[in-house]
Amino acid sequence: MYETIMYEITEGIAKITLNRPDKFNAFTEQMHKELIDALKQAGKSQDVRCLVLTGAGKAFNAGQDLAEVQEGDVDFAGFLRERYNPLIMQIRQTEKPVIAAVNGVAAGAGMSLALASDIRLASEKASFINAFVNIGLVPDSGGCYFLPRIVGIGKALELAMTGSKVTAEEAYRIGLVNHVFPADSFEADVMEYAIKLAKLPTKAIGLIKRAMYKGLHMTLEETLEYEAYTQQIAGNTEDHKEGVSAFFEKRNPVFKGK
Known part of the structure; x- marks a missing residue:
């Protein structure tokens, strides 16, 4: 059904896996369309009571695939309004818990995707990079909205202005993630957590x-x-x-x- 993501339902959990591991699961136009469609399907399904977003391979999501936007002039505002903004709003409008299971690096819009989720669970190997400033851009995809609300304005400004890498341990310390799990048992720990949520009202x-x-x-x-x-x-x-x-x-x- 999908080419850039995987979608499966188990024990009331809709697991949506970003599936471009060779590109660190970076966003493409097709991935946006498929991800929004999967979120809508999970939101409507009576069989789904919790959603888990995660990544295949070593990364969660490395942000926008820059190969898509290298050539020609880019309408940055239109690009966000057409692709990223609808995705973030779909997560917000889904009236079921959405968990970001951050298995590896979450950079740029990938970090914003995690921030937009209701709960963030991180592998001990996960990391977060507000990478926009490194290419002279501003945090988008809700990054300027969620980050200061989660970690406070001072820390949010520091992370956005410096583009510093945040380890899983540091992310937990500043309240960026809810829990950190061992890498070896991460998938099982996430599913155990999600199943508990799925059994609630x-x-x-x-x-x-x-x-x-x-x-x-x-x-x-x-x-x-x-x-x-x-x-x-x-x-x-x-x-x-x-x-x-x-x-x-x-x-x-x-x-x-x-």
Whole structure:
């Protein structure tokens, strides 16, 4: 079905693997189209309750394949609006948890892709490079939005201005990633983490994602009102009823994502 990515569903997990290992999984026009399509399919599928983005081979994603943009004048703004912006918005609009499983280097737009995900899990061999400045460009694909919100404005400016490499250990220390796992067991550890998320009440998680991201731009009063709105929706789900029943029956809940 796809040529530049792999897509598989296992135990409620949609695993999307960027699959250009010889090019460190760098973005091409085709990869953008396939990745957006896969995200949409996973978002709609009743069989999917969590998404994992990862890379084949040694890299997560090395950013834009510069071979695609070497010749002729480049409409940089149009390039972003057509390719990268829709991809980042698709991740944000997917009301299921999206995990970036960073197996190796995440550079440029590859780092932005990881930042746009809800949760970042890193291999001990992973690294992050805000590489835009190294070719005289500005962080894009949401890099200027997500990075200061995740690590704070001072550290974000330092990483963007210097293009310094961040190791997995340092990424965890500054809050850039949620967890670091051994390289030897990385894939298994990621799947174990994703399966736990997939067994949780998916509708509630989608509402949490929506409310928290909206809360970044709202006043306290507006956030309180939006919490009331989303709680009304969550309170009418089957998963809420199951959670309450399990509490009183002193058993583990079995959520169905409904």
